Amino acid sequence: MPEQRVADAATAPVLVLNAGSSSLKYQLVVPETGEVLAKGLVERIGEAGSDVADHAAAMQAMASRLRTDGVDLDDVRLRAVGHRVVHGGPDFSAPVVIDDAVLARVHELSGLAPLHNPAAAVGIEAARARFDVPHVAVFDTAFFASLPEAASTYAVPRDLARRHAIRRYGFHGTSHEFVSRATADLLGRPLAQLRQVVLHLGNGCSASAVRGGVAVDTSMGLTPLEGLVMGTRSGDVDPGLHAYLAREAGLSLGEIDTLLNKRSGLLGLSGVNDFRELEQRLASGDADARLAFDVAVHRLKHYVGAYLAVLGGIDVLVFTAGVGENSVALRAAVTEGLEELGITVDRARNAARSGAARVISPDGARVVVAVVPTNEELAIARQTARLVG
Numbered sequence: 001m002p003e004q005r006v007a008d009a010a011t012a013p014v015l016v017l018n019a020g021s022s023s024l025k026y027q028l029v030v031p032e033t034g035e036v037l038a039k040g041l042v043e044r045i046g047e048a049g050s051d052v053a054d055h056a057a058a059m060q061a062m063a064s065r066l067r068t069d070g071v072d073l074d075d076v077r078l079r080a081v082g083h084r085v086v087h088g089g090p091d092f093s094a095p096v097v098i099d100d101a102v103l104a105r106v107h108e109l110s111g112l113a114p115l116h117n118p119a120a121a122v123g124i125e126a127a128r129a130r131f132d133v134p135h136v137a138v139f140d141t142a143f144f145a146s147l148p149e150a151a152s153t154y155a156v157p158r159d160l161a162r163r164h165a166i167r168r169y170g171f172h173g174t175s176h177e178f179v180s181r182a183t184a185d186l187l188g189r190p191l192a193q194l195r196q197v198v199l200h201l202g203n204g205c206s207a208s209a210v211r212g213g214v215a216v217d218t219s220m221g222l223t224p225l226e227g228l229v230m231g232t233r234s235g236d237v238d239p240g241l242h243a244y245l246a247r248e249a250g251l252s253l254g255e256i257d258t259l260l261n262k263r264s265g266l267l268g269l270s271g272v273n274d275f276r277e278l279e280q281r282l283a284s285g286d287a288d289a290r291l292a293f294d295v296a297v298h299r300l301k302h303y304v305g306a307y308l309a310v311l312g313g314i315d316v317l318v319f320t321a322g323v324g325e326n327s328v329a330l331r332a333a334v335t336e337g338l339e340e341l342g343i344t345v346d347r348a349r350n351a352a353r354s355g356a357a358r359v360i361s362p363d364g365a366r367v368v369v370a371v372v373p374t375n376e377e378l379a380i381a382r383q384t385a386r387l388v389g
Contacts, residue, residue: 012079013037014381015131019083019123021115022047024058027377028071031079031385034378038071055126063130073131080134081127082384084174084376085120086224087113088139090165095142095383098124098135106137112165112222136384143173144208144215151217151310168226170218172200172321176208177215178379179320179372184213186357186370187316195311197304199334200374201324203231203273207300209307217310219303225261228303229296231273234264236299266292275323275330282329297333304334308341314367317343320374331360335369342366 011030018025027039042058042065044050052058063073083098089109096102103124110117120137128135144152152168154161161167176198183198184191191213198208205228209217219227219235229235237260245251251259267273269292270281281289308314319331328351335345342365349360354371361369 012077014079014384015073015081016377016380016384017081017083017123017127019055019058019119019126021045021119024055024062024123026062027381028066028076029378029381031378031381034375036377037076038066038069039377040065040069055122056129058123059126059130078131078133080136080384080388081131082136082138082380083120083124083127084140084380085124085137086116086140086171087169088137088141088145089169090167092137092139093142093145095136095138095387097387098128098137102137103128112169134388136387138174138380138383140171140173141169143177144168144170144218146214146216147218148216154222166222168218168221170206170208170215171220171224172204172206173215173218174376174379174383175200175320175374176206176210176218177213178376179318179374180208180210180213182357182372183316183318183370186359186372187368194316195314196316196318197307197311197314198318198320199300199304199324200321201228201300201319201327201330202321204233205230205235205321205323207303207307209310211311217307227299229269229292229299230265231275232262232265232267234260234268266296269295275327279327279329293330293333297330300334301338304338304343305341314343316368316370319369319371325355325371325373331369331371343369345369 013028013030016027016029022045024042024045028037042052042061045052045058046054052061066073085106087109089112091105103121106117106121124135147168154166156166179198180196181191183196184194196210198210200206204224207219207228208215225233227235242256245256265273266278270278270288272278278289278292282293319325323330331345331350335343344362344365345360346362355373357372359368359370
């Protein structure tokens with residue numbers, strides 16, 4: 001990296017980290033310009049035969065790889081480190097500078113996100129030991145802290161809900177917030193005037209209803225399992241399914257949890273969870289792939305219709321994330337038959353391949369349908385930079 005480019009504090013980068021139990025995803029971003037100086041992934045942390053023993057070693061491996069790419073983290077005047085944390089529980093409704101108390105609370109919230117928060121906490125500990133700059137936690141759940149009580153409350157005994165922090169939290173919030181703002185920019189309209197339904201569709205999927213830039217409903221709940229059909233997650237099922245499977249199939253709660261999170265969704269219906277492979281099988285006439293596709297589309301239409309009612313009408317329907325940005329067939333299927341609601345796509349615009357934010361509805365359509373790429377790393381970098389000044 002040229003020395004003159006890092007001497008200016010206005011171009012000092014933020015290091016964005018997403019720590020998993022056995023992986024560390026990183027990106028070095030200039031928040032003001034969106035320039036990505038470097039990015040990568042350290043995998044197999046702590047696994048047998050791996051050279052990366054733990055997350056502290058992962059930080060060293062990351063730094064070494066960056067030096068190979070011409071970026072020395074000790075010379076770039078790193079502004080801050082922004083950490084993706086999945087669950088903020090009832091405590092965190094905005095990004096927060098990490099101190100010992102915040103880190104301890106991230107640990108304590110692991111019961112709400114046992115697959116994610118422990119790994120994030122370990123990654124934060126290792127990063128704080130390695131980088132003597134401000135560290136900021138950006139929570140997936142924060143954007144949905146604004147949900148009205150009617151939307152966030154489950155109909156279970158209130159004392160139980162209060163005692164165990166049971167409510168709809170929602171996830172992918174960083175993406176939904178970024179995309180809803182980017183959509184307003186795309187249309188050249190004030191965010192405060194827009195009613196949006198945002199569909200974040202990847203291996204994990206979620207929908208949100210956003211009024212004036214504020215989330216008023218979302219499909220994921222206490223955990224990321226609720227809602228849409230996903231790559232390996234079932235999404236909505238009858239809550240009585242758990243008792244039924246325990247009674248009739250002899251499955252334990254842990255086995256049922258694994259079944260619904262890791263062996264269901266598109267994988268359970270078709271045998272594949274990669275949407276590109278699903279579409280290939282669909283084109284070849286595979287009946288299981290057809291059913292999986294149709295079930296996913298039906299669930300999506302269900303949520304679009306529900307959120308249209310919640311918002312009292314919508315101005316924009318937005319597709320984002322890997323599947324939402326790239327699947328022509330899915331976007332066409334979700335909007336098919338919704339003409340009476342003002343929702344339709346132009347076939348040529350929908351089929352055009354592009355990595356840019358774009359409108360795919362016809363000129364003059366009552367509801368704008370758009371494809372807007374998400375960029376969670378940039379969103380985390382910008383939120384981090386705003387907080388640390």
